[in-house]
Amino acid sequence: MDRIAVAVPRLSGKEKAYVNEALDSTWISSRGPFIERFEAQVAAMAGVKHAIACNNGTTSLHLAMVGLGLGAGDEVIMPSLTYIATANCVRYCNASPVFVDNDPRTFNIDPERIEQAITPRTKGIVVVHLYGQSADMAPIMAIAARYGLWVIEDAAEAHGARYRGAPVGGIGHCGSFSFFGNKIITTGEGGAVTTNDDELAARMRLLRSQGMSAERRYWHPVVGFNYRMTNLTAAIGVAQMERLDEALARRVEIAATYDQALAGLVDMIDLPFTAIDCEHSFWMYTIMLKPHVGTSRDEVMARMDADGVETRPVFYPVNDMPPYYDASVDAPNARLCAAQGINLPTHESLSADDITRVGETLRRALNS
Incomplete structure (x- = not known):
């Protein structure tokens, strides 16, 4: 029986055709028409005026912070439960x-x-829309306005998610997206920053490309970075974005199928919760083992792996990792989620039979 992977990219559109078109044009580096097309698509997804394509999600997040003026001695508030790149x-x-x-x-x-x-040292808030669901943005934006703070949305995992009808990536001062191979939209490696701020967008474009002036070639008024996306990479992204709505609809369908398949296990697990103000994009279908379950999360995952089903652990609190031991924080919920949470296989290639098999495998793992 074939192994069920936790994530598989769906390359079913015009990816090959567009990459070949880019190759034939010889525009294979950081200039070319696919970059502008992809940026326009990402801006539309986030409902903003500007998208600045980058070579990965981490560089896009860093670019946003530098563009907003973050520097030595400043503090940034963020969730304990996130991927370490945020910190x-x-x-x-x-x-x-x-x-x-x-x-x-x-x-x-x-x-x-x-x-x-x-x-007094706080300069901003980084909000992470984890696993495809928006954070509660209204009170966060109100707090930011009250204290004069900027807000970056780390939407790496939340392509197409919405909060009160508004797309993520366009609610804060900046949004940051990742297009890694396991994301809803992928370019293999890639990222983008989104914003409605014209001046900020211009500053980030300058910084992204070695700080070189757009008006005077090879003149560098600032120290910048090489965070550019290639035309080849953007060609994949354009094809992916053309089927964004289809991808999102399929993930909602997969989540509903999981809800049915796992309904008989709700005495042992909590199914994903979607807040009333949110439209979940289900990058990952994430369950929580209930506290009374006698088997550890890691043992459940190991049993599922042995049965041919790959899973992922929920992220560990960043402040519990060696580089951040000095960041003392009381985060019992983050530690609970890290100890009990499991990402089940979530990708468009899953069939109803696959999801049934995942459910049966989970049931055996819990009851062994």
Whole structure:
């Protein structure tokens, strides 16, 4: 029986045709028409005026922070429960991440804990839309406005997700997306920053391309980075974005099928919770083992792996990792999610039979 992978990219559109078109044109590096086309598509997805394509999601997040002026001695509030790149980008700027706990139902940052973490050194808030669901943006934006802080949306995992009808990536001052191979939309490696701020967009474009002036070639008024996306990479992205709506609809369908397949296990697991204001894009279908389950999360995953089903653990709290031991924080919800959470296979190639098999495998793993 074939193994069920946790994530598989869907390359069913015009990816090959567009890449060949880019090859035939000889525009294979960081200039070419596919870059502008892809940026326009990403801007439309986020509902903003500007998208700046980058070579990966981490560089796009770093570019946003540098563009907003983050520097030495500054602090940035962010969730404890996130991928480590969110915090690393703050450190790249010689600033300090300040971690706060999450809502255990949504896995996202708890707005009620943000305000108490603000100090005179706080410059901004990074909100992570974890696993495809938007954080609760209204109270977060209100707090930011009250204290004069900027907000970056780390939407690496939330392509097409919405909050109160508004697309993520266009609610804060900046959005940051990843197009890694396991994401809803992929370019293999890639990222983008989104914003409605004309001046900020121009500054980030300057920084992205070695700080070279757009008006005077090989004149560099600032120290910049080589964070550019190639035309070849963007060609894949254009093909992917052409079927974004189809991809999102399929993931919602997969989540509904999982809900049915796992309905008999709700005494042992919590199914994904979608907040009333959110349209979930289900990058990952994430369950939580209930506290009374006698088998550890890692053992459940190991049993499923032995049965031919790959899974992923929920992220570990960043402040529990060696580079961030100095960031003392009380984050019991993040630690609970990290100990009990499992990402089940979530990709468009899953069949109903595959999902049934995942459910049966999970049941055996829980009851062994």
